[in-house]
Amino acid sequence: MPQPLELPFKRIFISGGAGVIGQEMTRRLATLNADIQVLVGDIKPRPVDFPAQFQYRQGDLNFLTEAEIADFAPDLFIHLAATFERSTETYGFWEENFRHNVQLSHHLMTVQKDLPSLRRVVFASSYLIYDPALYNFTEVPAAPRSLRETDPILPRNLTGMAKLAHEIELRFLDTFRAQQFSTVAPRIYRGYGRNGRDITSRWVRMLLAGEEITVYGAESFFDYLYAADTAEGLLRLAAAETVTGLVNLGTGRARRVAEVVDVLKQNFPGMRAKYVASDIPFEASQADMTLWSSQIDWLPPTTLEVAIPEIIAFERARQDTLAATEASAAKGPGHVLISSISAKVPLAHAVKNAAKRLNPGIKIVGGDLNPQALGFHFTDESWAMPMTTDEHLSAIIGHCQTQGITRIIPTRDGELAFWSRHRAALADASIAVLVSPPEAVQRCLDKLEFSTFGQENGLPIIPTSLSIDTLAGDQPNPNAAFVVKERHGAGSLSLGLNLPYAAAVAHAQTLSEPIFQPFIQGREISVDGYVSRSGRVHGLVARTRDVVVRGESQITTTFHDPQLLARLTPIIEKLGLYGPFVLQALLTPDDGLHIIECNSRFGGASTLGIAAGVDSFFWFLQEAAGADLQQFPFRPVAGPLRQVRMATDVVVAV
Template identity: 80%
Template sequence: MPQPLVLPFKRVFISGGAGVIGQEMVRRLASMPDDIQVLVGDIKPRPADFPARFQYRQGDLNYLTAQEIGAFAPDVFIHLAATFERSTETYGFWEENFQHNVRLSHHLMTVQKDLPSLRRVVFASSYLIYDPELYNFADVPAQPRSLREDDPILPRNLTGMAKLAHEIELRFLQTFRAEQFSTAIPRIYRGYGRNGRDITSRWVRMLLAGEEITVYGAESYFDYLYAADTAEGLLRLAAAETVTGIINLGTGQARRVSEVVEVLRQNFPDLRAQYVDSNIPFEASQADMTLWKSQIDWLPPTTLEAAIPEIITYERARTAAPPAKAPGHVLISSVAAKVPLVQAVRAAAKRLHPEIKVIGGDMNNNCLAQHFTDSFWLMPPTADEHLPDILHYCREQGISHIIPTRDGELAFWSRHRAALADAGISVLVSSPDAVQCCLDKLEFSAFGQQTGLPVIPTALNLDAQYLFGGQEATAETSFVVKERHGAGSLSLGLNLPEAAALAHAKTLEEPIFQPFIKGREISVDAYVDRQGTVRGLVPRTRDVITRGESQVTTTLDDPALVARLMPIIARFGLYGPLVLQALLTDDGGLHIIECNCRFGGASTLGIAAGVDSFFWFLQEAAGADLTQFPFQAASGPLRQVRAAVDTVFTVNNEHDAS
């Protein structure tokens, strides 16, 4: 009788944990003591039955950062994530295999290989690495060939090549990191299970639909390994820290394809099967489990006769369930020349799901940023009478996310965010009251004064006593004059004496007056989630400013300032990304100038520093709990320099025509 599984680890990271094997593994871990923490990463949405206490990171793991995984600090990494096709791969699999097998495996070890916490790595490899001459035959085989770990290798397809490449990478790392972590590489045989893409699950789905199944190579042998057993075996291998290197994982008892059909017939008496001759060689392989038996006190117990009824039950229940909703696309309105913003949104969308498209919208058919989007929409003005047209376009294009980028449109999107939400569209915008407060500098200042926040006083006239806290104006007193609405840096009169301030005010439409305060100007990038929690915050200095935007900006490492800003920003009642402008004076004072309740021109530095605004927005829109995606501050100061660059790409006529 095998011993119960006891994991010597407390923190488990599983890549591809929403796959067939991964879901079985998570169920197994959920039955273990509550002190075991699990982080699952997968491109698919979080399965409904995953325990709330387990962390889940949805998105392309090629974009997992060292900060993200370092914050979780795994003891053991179980690498399941992979993409595959059938044994004969299509031409289009060339790039997919590289991106989600070769590149992904390399990247996941790159961000983990130096983690002090990491003690164990288990990489799910494949028997496809072995030379197919050992187990492929032109004639019907009499019996299966047992493959040993030291048999000749020659991967028979791209998937096998990718598995072998990473086996070699792990062997390389072990020459340098063997004292830090051990590595086990199970070569897994013919997998099948609930919710699978394997032929067994496909046949079950066809039979439930009353269809005839097509059977190729009925006399071939495969070592069928049930996913629940694979998950158990991998966890037991992870726990056996002294077992390293390559090891077979199968049942060691191959079954013919015709036997699978007969088991199905026992469950579907009216089964109709068409047996087709093929020029594909017969396969006859199974795992030699000698090494496994000598190291692990457990063998896969589940037979086809036991597993197939479970798969049928699962597929029946899944057929009755509503289909999973595909991820919607993203519309960036007023895209203009905001190329860095577009690139940041595209990067976030790819992390969530590779099929999400980013659509640029603008009233200018020649706007620059359209060349960096997946498609472009010459959209109507954001006025109330055009809302039906906007809704129609979003439904037609499958848009479920909208990111406004211009102050002048925020009120429109905010007014209609409920109607858009009813249509299944999430808009990255705050409530109408909060938007109005930020757009009106006079109202924003009054709010700050009423709530005791350090917002610079603002007035409609040169009321020096009000602006300077009861003090009379002197010859040294100077003022700031700006427009009440719109970008505060445009038409700005700075450090003006009283007469000059009054003269400058006459050139403005709605002038407002503020006291001139000498200090160090900073911007603060932050993101506030739907619950009103400040999810992340990064202050930065404005080193070189052109037309009100930071051409050179540097993050400011000041924990005390961050702690001071957090409750202030929470008081504004905003949602989504924001940019706070403020002054720091030599006496330690903080003076808030204004707040822009949208993503800022240089806020891409905030993303690089950990304020992951667009990714957080997409995750929230998908129903994720952002506690699963904590703010991870950059390890040191970062500087961003905004400079023009040339981009050359192949002309896409279809895109241009749009």
């Protein structure tokens, strides 16, 4: 009787944990010691039944940073993440294999190899590494060939090549890091399991639908390894820290394809199966488990006769939700609309970069009234969209649903009220919008209301009035100076700055709806930040406005002032914002803080905020996918950064 599984690890990072093996593994880990902490990273969304106590990070792990994984500090890394194709690899798999097999494996070890916490690495390799001449035959094989770890290797496809490449990388690291962590690469045999993409699961789904199945190579042998057993085996191998290098993981008992069909017949007596001849060689392989058995007191116990009824029961149980799941999958990863894109090229690049980190399949759609908008040249698709007015709401929602757009990023002050007002209707259509609640949007758009809110709540917002005399008093100070601007919109475009009383009154005559503020001499700064769905400030970066052109920072530099940011945090949270914002303020020599205004959207120079750590668009995409931003903490970049905004030429082939 094998001993119960005991893991000598407390913090486990699993890549590809939303796959068939990964889900079995997380379910198994959830039954073990409650002290175990698990972080799963996967490009797919969090599975519905994923253990609530474990952390889940959705996104392309090629963008996982050393700082991010160091925060979790794993002592065990189980690398399951991989991409593959069902049988013959297509021409298009060339790039996919490199990015999500070769490059990903290399990257994940790069960001972890120097972590002091890491003690053990388990890499899910494959028997596809062995020379196929050992187990492929032109004639019907009489018996399977047992493959040993010492047998010749010659990967039979790109997936096998990628597995071998990382085996060699781990062997290289052993030369330098063996005293820090141990590595083992189990070569896994023919996997199948619940919710799988393997032929067994596909056959079960077809039979449940009353369809005929097609059987190729019925005489071939495969070492069928149930995913639940694979997960158990990998965890037991992880616990056996003295086992290193290469080791087979299979049952050691190959079964013919015809036997799989026989088990299906036992469960579907009326099934229809068509046997088709093929020019594909017969396979006859199984794992030689001698090395495994000499070091691990456990062998995979689940037979086809036990596993297939479990797969059938699983597929039957999810029939009610299967159609909805497939319909959702057919819609793709959910695309992003940037509305009023105009010439906001740096913003488009920033959104593209964020989306790529979450899922490379996400498309960025530029939307604008102008069919010749410059930004259209820098998005995946373009949409000459209607005006953002109430009568066009249904058409906008309909277009988004047809095009698979599930997230919208407004970029213009004039449209914020529209998107905010219809947030609920858009949410009902499964469309998330990066916009604050209506009252917060209105508060930021109306400079008088913004100031009044500040006065009522004890916030250091510069006093604002419709009447200059309210500020000047009955006996105006002849040395007093004022600021005059429009009540709504971009006040800097018609700004009257540092004006004496008479000049301020005269300038007001040139404006549509002027407001007055006292002129305060100080250093003007901008603060880029992001407020999460919970209403908490998730990240703040302050920057000086070194050169300002038409109200936007042409040259701007970040600076580090923890006391200032700590002072600003509760102020910002009182404003009731959601998502990115830009706060403008003055700092005076007497340690005074005077807030000028707040834009409840991503600003023109806010790309510097992203570079400095305020990862606004990635955070939005994660929240829209249901993630808790505690999984993505704010990590400010050390040292000041300067951004110079400039025009540049782009030449493309047409």
